[in-house]
Amino acid sequence: MAVDEGLQSELQKAGVFVTSVETLYNWGRRSSIWPLQFGLACCAIEMIATACSRFDLARFGAEVFRPSPRQADLMIVAGTVTKKMAPQVVRLYNQMPEPRYVIAMGACAISGGPFKQGYNVLKGIDRYIPVDVHIPGCPPRPEALLNALMYLQRKIDGQRLTGTDKVRWYDETDPAEFPVPEFGAHDLEPPFNRAVWGPQEPIQRGAA
Amino acid sequence: MNIETLTRQFPQTAWDVHTRSVIVPHVCLLDVVYFLKTDPEFSMDYVSNVTGVDWLARKEKTKGPDGKESEIEKPGFLEVVYHFYSMREKRGPVILRCRTDDRENPMIPSITPLFRGAEFQEREIYDLYGIRFSGHPDLRRILMWDEFQDFPMRKDYQEPDDYEWEPTPHDEVLDRAKQHYAAPHP
Amino acid sequence: MIQSITDIPGSVAGEQPLYGPRSYQVTSGNDLGAELLEVSMGPHHPSTHGVFRMDVVLDGEVVVKLKPVFGYLHRNHEKLAENLSYLGSMPYTDRLDYFCSMTNNWAYAHAVEKLADIKAPERAEFIRVILAELTRLVNHTCLAGFLVNDLGALGTPLLYAFREREKILDIFEAVSGGRMMCNYMRFGGVRVDFTPDILRRIRQIVDNYPRFLDEFEKLLSANEILMTRMQGVGVLTGELAVNASITGPMLRASGVDYDIRKVDKYGIYERFDFRVPLGDHGDVYDRYMIRILEMRESVKILQQAIHQFPEKGDFINPGVKLRNFRPKAGEAYGRIESPKGELGFYLISTGGVMPYRYRVRPPSFINLTILEDMCLGQKVADAVIILGSVDIVLGEVDR
Numbered sequence: 001m002a003v004d005e006g007l008q009s010e011l012q013k014a015g016v017f018v019t020s021v022e023t024l025y026n027w028g029r030r031s032s033i034w035p036l037q038f039g040l041a042c043c044a045i046e047m048i049a050t051a052c053s054r055f056d057l058a059r060f061g062a063e064v065f066r067p068s069p070r071q072a073d074l075m076i077v078a079g080t081v082t083k084k085m086a087p088q089v090v091r092l093y094n095q096m097p098e099p100r101y102v103i104a105m106g107a108c109a110i111s112g113g114p115f116k117q118g119y120n121v122l123k124g125i126d127r128y129i130p131v132d133v134h135i136p137g138c139p140p141r142p143e144a145l146l147n148a149l150m151y152l153q154r155k156i157d158g159q160r161l162t163g164t165d166k167v168r169w170y171d172e173t174d175p176a177e178f179p180v181p182e183f184g185a186h187d188l189e190p191p192f193n194r195a196v197w198g199p200q201e202p203i204q205r206g207a208a
Numbered sequence: 209m210n211i212e213t214l215t216r217q218f219p220q221t222a223w224d225v226h227t228r229s230v231i232v233p234h235v236c237l238l239d240v241v242y243f244l245k246t247d248p249e250f251s252m253d254y255v256s257n258v259t260g261v262d263w264l265a266r267k268e269k270t271k272g273p274d275g276k277e278s279e280i281e282k283p284g285f286l287e288v289v290y291h292f293y294s295m296r297e298k299r300g301p302v303i304l305r306c307r308t309d310d311r312e313n314p315m316i317p318s319i320t321p322l323f324r325g326a327e328f329q330e331r332e333i334y335d336l337y338g339i340r341f342s343g344h345p346d347l348r349r350i351l352m353w354d355e356f357q358d359f360p361m362r363k364d365y366q367e368p369d370d371y372e373w374e375p376t377p378h379d380e381v382l383d384r385a386k387q388h389y390a391a392p393h394p
Numbered sequence: 395m396i397q398s399i400t401d402i403p404g405s406v407a408g409e410q411p412l413y414g415p416r417s418y419q420v421t422s423g424n425d426l427g428a429e430l431l432e433v434s435m436g437p438h439h440p441s442t443h444g445v446f447r448m449d450v451v452l453d454g455e456v457v458v459k460l461k462p463v464f465g466y467l468h469r470n471h472e473k474l475a476e477n478l479s480y481l482g483s484m485p486y487t488d489r490l491d492y493f494c495s496m497t498n499n500w501a502y503a504h505a506v507e508k509l510a511d512i513k514a515p516e517r518a519e520f521i522r523v524i525l526a527e528l529t530r531l532v533n534h535t536c537l538a539g540f541l542v543n544d545l546g547a548l549g550t551p552l553l554y555a556f557r558e559r560e561k562i563l564d565i566f567e568a569v570s571g572g573r574m575m576c577n578y579m580r581f582g583g584v585r586v587d588f589t590p591d592i593l594r595r596i597r598q599i600v601d602n603y604p605r606f607l608d609e610f611e612k613l614l615s616a617n618e619i620l621m622t623r624m625q626g627v628g629v630l631t632g633e634l635a636v637n638a639s640i641t642g643p644m645l646r647a648s649g650v651d652y653d654i655r656k657v658d659k660y661g662i663y664e665r666f667d668f669r670v671p672l673g674d675h676g677d678v679y680d681r682y683m684i685r686i687l688e689m690r691e692s693v694k695i696l697q698q699a700i701h702q703f704p705e706k707g708d709f710i711n712p713g714v715k716l717r718n719f720r721p722k723a724g725e726a727y728g729r730i731e732s733p734k735g736e737l738g739f740y741l742i743s744t745g746g747v748m749p750y751r752y753r754v755r756p757p758s759f760i761n762l763t764i765l766e767d768m769c770l771g772q773k774v775a776d777a778v779i780i781l782g783s784v785d786i787v788l789g790e791v792d793r
Binding site: 083084117119120183184185186187191 | 351352353354355356357358360365367368380
């Protein structure tokens with residue numbers, strides 16, 4: 001239920017600002033995304049570089065890196081997620097309050113990247129938690145992270161609080177806790193979360 | 209520094225020309241290491257690198273003196289390689305190799321009592337190769353989790369079957385793709 | 395014949411045993427009847443420089459037991475490299491110690507050159523020295539920034555450090571095409587030649603670096619809070635450091651003169667005139683100062699290298715066939731002085747396209763051997779800066 005843009009600008013000339021609660025709410029949320037201070041590997045250095053001099057993440061209101069997941073809105077999975085680390089990543093994600101977002105930064109966080117064939121490397125964090133934005137690159141440049149943040153801001157802008165397409169976290173049946181994998185004798189158990197990730201259907205030769 | 213002093217002192221050891229190292233049986237490993245550390249001719253006070261190697265049993269073709277090709281079976285073994293240097297005298301390296309052919313329960317004496325620097329490296333070898341070090345103060349898995357049961361750096365390690373679709377499967381991944389798809393992947 | 399630990403004569407140095415299981419007894423006069431507190435610091439902890447865990451047992455605020463737990467970034471570098479060609483492992487070495495990809499490349503190239511008996515041309519050696527010393531500047535500057543960050547000086551010094559880092563990364567990008575992951579060295583040389591303009595840009599940075607160091611030191615080195623927090627904390631004696639295979643600036647802060655650039659004289663380091671700074675006390679402050687002094691020496695090496703840089707020459711040995719590279723059967727252990735310490739690569743070749751055994755001797759992993767000894771009896775807040783002064787990068791610790 002956005003306000004008519006023509007009317008909005010007419011009123012603005014008269015010194016009256018009209019907006020909807022939804023727009024104001026989303027504007028507030030997108031302008032102060034607090035990321036979790038959480039680095040895994042090489043990409044974390046580029047994440048720090050993004051927050052430091054020259055690139056200056058503060059321009060997007062996202063410079064407040066919080067060490068505690070309870071105060072964070074955004075988890076930047078920056079680097080290779082190993083099987084030994086995956087339960088902790090899921091646990092941190094579970095501890096974050098809604099609304100929460102995940103950026104998978106770099107090839108390793110997306111799919112395992114160059115280390116995909118390793119016996120201790122998780123083939124993508126999207127096996128256990130839902131991911132909002134993927135950034136390709138090994139490691140992605142700081143500009144790519146800034147772009148991902150802007151992309152996430154646009155995504156937040158488009159989220160509806162009411163109606164049939166309202167955001168999922170107001171739904172009581174929405175899973176707030178994702179199952180944490182356990183260490184098994186040979187692999188993590190389970191190796192992926194079926195509710196979030198399913199392997200692609202086998203492609204038969206001659207089909208399609 | 210003459211390596212012959214070492215091989216003369218310990219007749220059980222053997223000089224391997226090919227790898228320029230000394231092969232030491234594990235009964236006298238600690239004696240040899242202690243000798244290297246204290247003998248003024250060597251005074252190896254610094255162990256730089258301790259690592260494991262897995263040599264699988266393999267067949268090797270050799271030419272006999274009569275020109276006939278014959279195949280000999282070379283037995284496999286697990287090996288620990290030590291690189292010693294001297295920080296005081298700034299010389300080295302002396303390379304020791306200690307071998308065991310027992311794959312089920314390999315046991316080699318730990319040199320951690322003499323060199324603290326070997327502590328984590330021996331734990332790593334135990335973790336990845338499964339070689340146990342007798343006399344190690346704290347022998348636990350170091351890189352993998354405690355519940356893990358395999359020894360992944362061994363050459364015959366089997367990865368858990370964790371197939372994921374790839375646009376261009378090749379080698380092992382292609383083999384796994386074939387197992388997971390009724391028809392081979394196009 | 396030595397059968398067990400007790401048979402070893404005279405291996406006990408002083409009162410404190412160098413080896414064996416420690417007995418964890420509370421000696422700090424805790425008469426309140428308080429219980430010991432077990433704290434798991436990490437793997438998600440803002441000060442542990444990545445995913446590293448310390449299981450700490452505290453008596454009040456005093457550390458009585460500390461066990462490092464590794465493996466949260468174990469990416470199977472060695473296993474992957476044993477299934478890759480020799481050249482194919484080169485990009486993976488970038489990701490070992492992701493602050494110093496140039497020196498990692500060099501260490502690996504050095505080991506392969508030893509294995510296959512290749513010589514790099516003079517111009518390539520100069521390029522390598524220049525880039526390796528720039529890497530040392532990046533690493534030590536960032537370390538100083540992070541160390542002070544651990545101390546609670548959030549922001550400012552780290553921002554200064556990263557400002558300088560970006561300038562040097564620009565050089566790396568111009569040279570190799572990658573900011574962090576350079577993948578620049580090759581067996582017998584480097585991948586592409588220096589562009590004509592690049593030496594001027596490097597000289598500009600090198601000439602301005604002492605001024606930055608002066609500014610940085612003015613801000614930090616004589617700072618009273620910093621001195622109180624760092625001096626006398628985490629003392630490591632030279633004897634124990636040698637026994638525990640500590641290398642790099644940490645060893646030299648304990649007063650042991652061992653720099654592989656001087657000892658092995660690999661590359662062309664014998665042509666340059668530089669000194670090896672040594673510490674007296676072996677505490678955190680010494681480790682910090684050693685790094686600052688090493689940066690000043692690096693600047694000296696850089697100035698000489700730029701001055702002597704050959705006008706013409708090959709940047710790679712033309713006789714080396716990089717694709718389908720098959721060294722003869724044998725083995726080699728190549729080591730160089732990386733900014734963290736002795737970085738070695740141990741390669742066994744059986745004559746095939748892939749190394750049979752590929753081992754990285756990671757300096758920051760082995761430097762952590764002694765972490766517990768340095769932290770015992772210190773406050774938990776000091777354990778954080780002691781860890782910071784060891785200078786670890788988890789990509790290299792766990793590999």
